[in-house]
Amino acid sequence: MRIGFIGAGRVGCTLGRYLKDHGANVVGYFSRTMAHAREAADFTDTLCFDSDVSLANASDVIFITVRDDAISEVFQQLKSAAVLEGKILCHTSGALTSAVFDGCGVYGYSIHPIYAVNDRFTAIENFQNAFITIEGHEKYRDDLLRLFQDAGLSAAVITAENKPKYHAAAVMASNMVCGIFGMAVRLLTECGFQKDDAEKALAGLFLDNARGITAKGPAGQLTGPIERGDIRTVEKHMAVLSPDDQKVYLALAGEVLRLAREKNGEDETYEKLDRYISGNEE
Numbered sequence: 001m002r003i004g005f006i007g008a009g010r011v012g013c014t015l016g017r018y019l020k021d022h023g024a025n026v027v028g029y030f031s032r033t034m035a036h037a038r039e040a041a042d043f044t045d046t047l048c049f050d051s052d053v054s055l056a057n058a059s060d061v062i063f064i065t066v067r068d069d070a071i072s073e074v075f076q077q078l079k080s081a082a083v084l085e086g087k088i089l090c091h092t093s094g095a096l097t098s099a100v101f102d103g104c105g106v107y108g109y110s111i112h113p114i115y116a117v118n119d120r121f122t123a124i125e126n127f128q129n130a131f132i133t134i135e136g137h138e139k140y141r142d143d144l145l146r147l148f149q150d151a152g153l154s155a156a157v158i159t160a161e162n163k164p165k166y167h168a169a170a171v172m173a174s175n176m177v178c179g180i181f182g183m184a185v186r187l188l189t190e191c192g193f194q195k196d197d198a199e200k201a202l203a204g205l206f207l208d209n210a211r212g213i214t215a216k217g218p219a220g221q222l223t224g225p226i227e228r229g230d231i232r233t234v235e236k237h238m239a240v241l242s243p244d245d246q247k248v249y250l251a252l253a254g255e256v257l258r259l260a261r262e263k264n265g266e267d268e269t270y271e272k273l274d275r276y277i278s279g280n281e282e
Helices: 010-021 034-044 052-057 068-081 123-129 138-150 160-173 175-190 195-221 231-240 243-264 268-277
Strands: 002-006 025-030 061-064 088-091 107-114 131-136 154-157
Touching: 002 010, 002 052, 010 025, 010 034, 010 061, 010 123, 025 034, 025 052, 052 068, 061 068, 088 138, 107 138, 107 160, 131 138, 131 160, 138 154, 160 175, 175 195, 175 243, 195 243, 231 243, 231 268, 243 268
Parallel strands: 002 025, 002 061, 061 088, 088 107, 131 154
Antiparallel strands: 107 131
């Protein structure tokens, strides 16, 4: 399969380079910014195309790796100018489904890497850790699954109706973790820490915890006052938090309590904590 990319941003560069390095026939890139297309082509040792039509004609599989709100616009422009019938069209949005490609006889797919692609040229370094999910037409679904599995990546098929919840899960494990860490840094600065010192103080805790979670699972790694059933410490935390921070703390505490029960079974102190966290303390 000849694979072309429309869009030369972070995901397009990373995915194209990884597939090319693992034997896939990546033909090249088109981008509205020709300088970006040239950079992507140089990075992947492929071609730079001067139009989306020329790239489509040279490709069997077309990845549209642009921002979510531009995918439909790019597809509409492409299908008005190119012969797409029988071709495979893919996007890499976690939230959108393959339905965005309905029409003109194409086979549409949503192919999403569960991975934080934060740079065009350096995110490739650990991309072997990415997990790929595929949703779309059944005709080439298994072929695309094998494409990524043959490249050494874990991959699985999901359904369109599960995409929103799936994407919420990915956001919780990635973007929301940034928010939680940022909140912890802010709380330390409120204790008098400089921001750099706060980040440094939490870095080891954060990294060790992340390694433990991936090795033992969230329940196996769990420690802290909720796991111990220490309601008095939880009350002390709540007493010094702002109302907005209390909401975040309690929402997360409910999930931590669920993990504590999974790890240790039912306990009388967990019942008390449950009532406190849910606001039904007697």
